[in-house]
Amino acid sequence: xxxxxxxxxxxxxxxxxxxxxxxxxxxxxxxxxxxxxxxxxxxxxxxxxxxxxxxxxxxxxxxxxxxxxxxxxxxxxxxxxxxxxxxxxxxxxxxxxxxxxxxxxxxxxxxxxxxxxxxxxxxxxxxxxxxxxxxxxxxxxxxxxxxxxxxxxxxxxxxxxxxxxxxxxxxxxxxxxxxxxxxxxxxxxxxxxxxxxxxxxxxxxxxxxxxxxxxxxxxxxxxxxxxxxxxxxxxxxxxxxxxxxxxxxxxxxxxxxxxxxxxxxxxxxxxxxxxxxxxxxxxxxxxxxxxxxxxxxxxxxxxxxxxxxxxxxxxxxxxxxxxxxxxxxxxxxxxxxxxxxxxxxxxxxxxxxxxxxxxxxxxxxxxxx
Amino acid sequence: xxxxxxxxxxxxxxxxxxxxxxxxxxxxxxxxxxxxxxxxxxxxxxxxxxxxxxxxxxxxxxxxxxxxxxxxxxxxxxxxxxxxxxxxxxxxxxxxxxxxxxxxxxxxxxxxxxxxxxxxxxxxxxxxxxxxxxxxxxxxxxxxxxxxxxxxxxxxxxxxxxxxxxxxxxxxxxxxxxxxxxxxxxxxxxxxxxxxxxxxxxxxxxxxxxxxxxxxxxxxxxxxxxxx
Numbered sequence: 046x047x048x049x050x051x052x053x054x055x056x057x058x059x060x061x062x063x064x065x066x067x068x069x070x071x072x073x074x075x076x077x078x079x080x081x082x083x084x085x086x087x088x089x090x091x092x093x094x095x096x097x098x099x100x101x102x103x104x105x106x107x108x109x110x111x112x113x114x115x116x117x118x119x120x121x122x123x124x125x126x127x128x129x130x131x132x133x134x135x136x137x138x139x140x141x142x143x144x145x146x147x148x149x150x151x152x153x154x155x156x157x158x159x160x161x162x163x164x165x166x167x168x169x170x171x172x173x174x175x176x177x178x179x180x181x182x183x184x185x186x187x188x189x190x191x192x193x194x195x196x197x198x199x200x201x202x203x204x205x206x207x208x209x210x211x212x213x214x215x216x217x218x219x220x221x222x223x224x225x226x227x228x229x230x231x232x233x234x235x236x237x238x239x240x241x242x243x244x245x246x247x248x249x250x251x252x253x254x255x256x257x258x259x260x261x262x263x264x265x266x267x268x269x270x271x272x273x274x275x276x277x278x279x280x281x282x283x284x285x286x287x288x289x290x291x292x293x294x295x296x297x298x299x300x301x302x303x304x305x306x307x308x309x310x311x312x313x314x315x316x317x318x319x320x321x322x323x324x325x326x327x328x329x330x331x332x333x334x335x336x337x338x339x340x341x342x343x344x345x346x347x348x349x350x351x352x353x354x355x356x357x358x359x360x361x362x363x364x365x366x367x368x369x370x371x372x373x374x375x376x377x378x379x380x381x382x383x384x385x386x387x388x389x390x391x392x393x394x395x396x397x398x399x400x401x402x403x404x405x406x407x408x409x410x411x412x413x414x
Numbered sequence: 415x416x417x418x419x420x421x422x423x424x425x426x427x428x429x430x431x432x433x434x435x436x437x438x439x440x441x442x443x444x445x446x447x448x449x450x451x452x453x454x455x456x457x458x459x460x461x462x463x464x465x466x467x468x469x470x471x472x473x474x475x476x477x478x479x480x481x482x483x484x485x486x487x488x489x490x491x492x493x494x495x496x497x498x499x500x501x502x503x504x505x506x507x508x509x510x511x512x513x514x515x516x517x518x519x520x521x522x523x524x525x526x527x528x529x530x531x532x533x534x535x536x537x538x539x540x541x542x543x544x545x546x547x548x549x550x551x552x553x554x555x556x557x558x559x560x561x562x563x564x565x566x567x568x569x570x571x572x573x574x575x576x577x578x579x580x581x582x583x584x585x586x587x588x589x590x591x592x593x594x595x596x597x598x599x600x601x602x603x604x605x606x607x608x609x610x611x612x613x614x615x616x617x618x619x620x621x622x623x624x625x626x627x628x629x630x631x632x633x634x635x636x637x638x639x640x641x642x
Contacts, residue, residue, distance in 0.1 A: 049524040052517055053510075060512030060550070323508045326469055327566075328497020329525040330490060408469035411508065412460075 054341055064313055069349040071309035072391055075302030076353025076383035077360060082298040083382055084361035086291040088373030092365070093287060102134075102162050102245035103254060106261070106268040113138075113240035114268055116228075121265045122246070130257045133161040134246040136228060140235045143200040145189050150223045151199060153231025156180070162247040166220070169193065170212035176230060180212045182221035199224070201234045244268070250281060299386070306390045310345070314338065314398035321402045322410030335399050342395030343388055350387025354380050417481070418442040419574060419605050420449075420466055425475035427461050427628075435461040436472070437628040443621070445573075448596075448606040450619035458628040459609040460578055466607065467500050467576050468492040480573055497526045501567030505579035507559040509551040515562045516547040519569050526570040537565040541595055557588025564595055575599060578609045593618065 058065050108114050114136075121127075122134050135158040142151045156172050170193045173180055181191060191197060196209045206226075214220060232238045248257040254272060261270040317338075324334050358375055365373035402410055420443035427436040435458045443449045451459045464470040465477050468484050477484040480499050487495060496502070509518045519534035538547045541561040551559055560580060567575055580596070581589040593615070600606055610616050624631040 049520060049529040052520075053513065056510075056512040056514075056517065319508065320510055323510070324521070324525065325493060326467070326496060326502055326508075327522050327525050328493050328495075330493055333525060406464075406470045408461075408464035408467075411469070411504070 050337060050340065053337055054344065057341055058344070064316075065345060068310055068313050068345045068391075069352065071306050072346055072349025072387045073353040073356060075306040075390070076350045076387045077355075077357035078298050078302045078353075079295075079386050080354050080357025080379040080383040081360040081364070082291075082295040083379035084358065084373055084375045085364060086288075086295050087376040087378075088361060088365055089287070089291060089368075092369045092371070092373065093284065102247045103250065103273050104246040104248050104257065104261075105271050105273060106244040106246060106265070107242070107271065109267055109269040111267060113237065113242060114244065116239045116241050118265060118267065119241075119244070121261075122244070124264070126260060127257070130248055130253050130260075132247045132249065133158060134244055135159045135162055136241045137243045137245065138228060138231050138235070138237060138240065139242050140201055140231060140237075142224075142234070144197055144224070147189060149185055149189065149199070151201070151231055151234070152220075152223045152225045153228040154225060155228055156225075159225075162245060163216070165216070167215040168212040169215070170210070173211045173225075173227065176227065177206070177208050178211045178227075179208045180214050180225040181210050182214045182216075182223050182225075184221040185224055186210070186213055188222075199226075199234065204234050204236070206230065206234050246270075250284060303386065303390055306386070307394050310342065310391050310394035311398055314342070314395050318398070318402045318410050321399060322405070322407040325403060326407040326411065331403050334403060335396060338395050338399050339392055342391040346388035346391030347384070349391070350384040353387055354383040357383055416444055419445045419447075419480055420607065421476075421478040422462075422465070423476045423478075425462075425465055425472045425477060427458070427465065427470070428473045435628050436465070438475070439625070439628070439630050441623055441630070443605060443607055445605055446600075446603045447621060448600045448608075448619040449621045449623060450608045450610055450616040451623045451625060452610055452613070452616040453625035454611060457625040459611070459625055461628075462625065463576055463578050463607065463609045466574075467502055468495050469502075497522075497570065499573050501570070501572040501575045503560070503563050503567050503575065503577035503580045505582040507551070507556075507563045507583075509559055509562055509566075511551050514548050514550055515543060515554065515558075515565075518551070518562055519566045522566045522569050534565070534569060537569045538562065540568075541565045542591065555588070556583050557585070557591060560584060560588065560592055561595070564592070568599070574605045574607065576607050579611070580608065581610070581612065581615055589615075 106114065116136060119136055122131060135154055138153040140151050141148050143149070156174070160166070160172065168180060186192065189197070191210055193210055193213060196207065199206045199208055208226065214225065232240065248254050258270045258272060261268065321334055321338070324337070357379065361375065362372050365371060420441065422439055422441040425436050425439045426434065428434050439458070439462060451462055453459050461470065465472050466479060468487065472485065479495070482495060484492065484495065510521065513521065515538055516531060516534045519537055520529040520531060523529045523534060535547055538544060541564050543558060543561055543565065546554060546558055551562070554562065560583070581592055584592060596606060597618070606619070608615065608619060616622055
């Protein structure tokens with residue numbers, strides 16, 4: 046029995062190469078679109094969430110009870126469990142100092158880290174990279190009458206520092222009223238070696254942000270983690286909308302691909318209604334006819350589905366590289382979904398046609414009605 | 415007393431309640447008999463054959479074949495009836511194009527019980543196609559395709575051979591070959607029922623049933639027709 050089924054299937058596949066190839070292509074195309082859509086749906090969310098982090102920190106750590114955080118505790122943020130959650134962070138110390146007789150907020154930080162979490166900051170001149178060099182906010186520079194390359198002194202209590210302006214800073218925010226120096230410079234001026242007033246953290250948005258806060262509060266009890274609600278909520282809202290949009294697009298693609306596969310496979314199956322009726326006229330049971338055509342449809346669906354999965358994966362990675370410049374992590378759901386679409390729709394269409402044909406008297410079908 | 419193998423009583427077949435293909439047709443065919451159903455195109459010949467082959471259902475009347483009342487059989491029982499009791503030969507052959515001649519014959523075995531390539535090859539040899547069994551239908555002539563169809567109809571040793579215009583698509587030479595096979599089957603005691611519009615074919619039968627507009631004409635004197 047199995048041998049004859051194999052003969053029928055192989056004969057059909059060998060002698061109907063063109064038709065079979067068209068059916069496989071239709072399934073592969075449908076499956077590839079679904080796989081690509083699902084991969085992009087999940088991949089883009091992840092990538093966009095990461096991209097959004099380039100628009101600034103969404104979490105601030107401040108001392109809970111003590112006046113300062115300890116700089117040595119920053120090692121907590123380098124912990125393995127934050128590796129995937131924290132995109133970047135920058136420590137800060139803020140102090141009021143006198144410059145040209147006026148009160149100015151001096152901010153000590155690590156410039157390379159600030160650049161990472163605040164890439165939109167516009168600097169005229171260059172970022173400081175030596176001891177005694179400063180980045181001065183544009184408003185503070187106007188107020189103090191300072192320009193690029195000017196030298197000035199900053200006084201805090203009995204201490205004094207000689208500084209030079211290497212860059213003018215524009216951020217559109219409060220930073221434009223501040224003067225940025227290296228963390229060590231300000232700690233030396235204020236005699237606060239090893240102390241910080243805050244740490245800005247850029248964490249992944251959404252649930253991961255909440256998880257980051259929860260873990261931080263556990264492992265760094267001296268620090269209070271506050272989310273920058275406006276930023277976090279805006280990101281969440283954007284990602285939620287994106288999620289809905291991508292879900293709708295995926296659904297549309299699924300329906301369109303499904304209909305296309307359905308049309309091709311159904312047409313191919315309908316073309317063979319005389320074969321079905323002949324088998325029935327020769328005395329085949331319904332289940333025998335269904336088994337033959339379902340086996341063929343499952344084979345076509347499986348081959349088309351596998352090809353489609355591979356093509357869809359490549360397509361989503363190509364889109365990821367083009368749009369984001371990096372590969373997208375494929376969704377685990379996409380491959381079974383692509384295969385299920387291929388095999389499921391092929392089987393469904395084939396059995397649907399078989400059922401319709403078998404519901405007719407064989408004489409009617411053989412007569413061409 | 416011998417019972418008729420095929421017994422039709424007042425069979426009527428309407429299509430869509432408008433077209434009457436068969437009108438109160440009654441018919442008896444006895445075991446070993448060769449009957450020919452003749453008539454012009456559209457007279458209801460093929461419809462009648464389809465009723466006897468359980469390929470279609472009558473609107474009214476009864477169709478009894480080898481003791482089974484086909485009207486009361488389920489679709490699965492009708493399929494069983496076809497594979498066990500009738501061998502069908504069609505005018506258009508209806509061979510599966512992607513199966514070889516021997517595989518087409520094996521298909522009928524497969525639905526009947528078990529496919530046996532040796533037996534199928536033997537059946538093809540009997541109809542003179544011993545050298546063509548590995549060929550696909552597209553590689554065979556019309557006469558050869560019809561002979562494959564005959565081998566397929568005979569492979570399960572059915573009680574009745576039903577043939578719808580079996581020589582309708584054949585040239586004179588192939589028609590002769592095919593008819594010789596039918597004569598041989600008849601000599602060996604097979605019950606044959608032909609549908610044909612060709613008097614030369616029809617008059618080779620023992621009995622002729624003439625149809626006109628779905629009705630059986632009065633009994634036809636075969637011997638008289640043969641002498642014409």
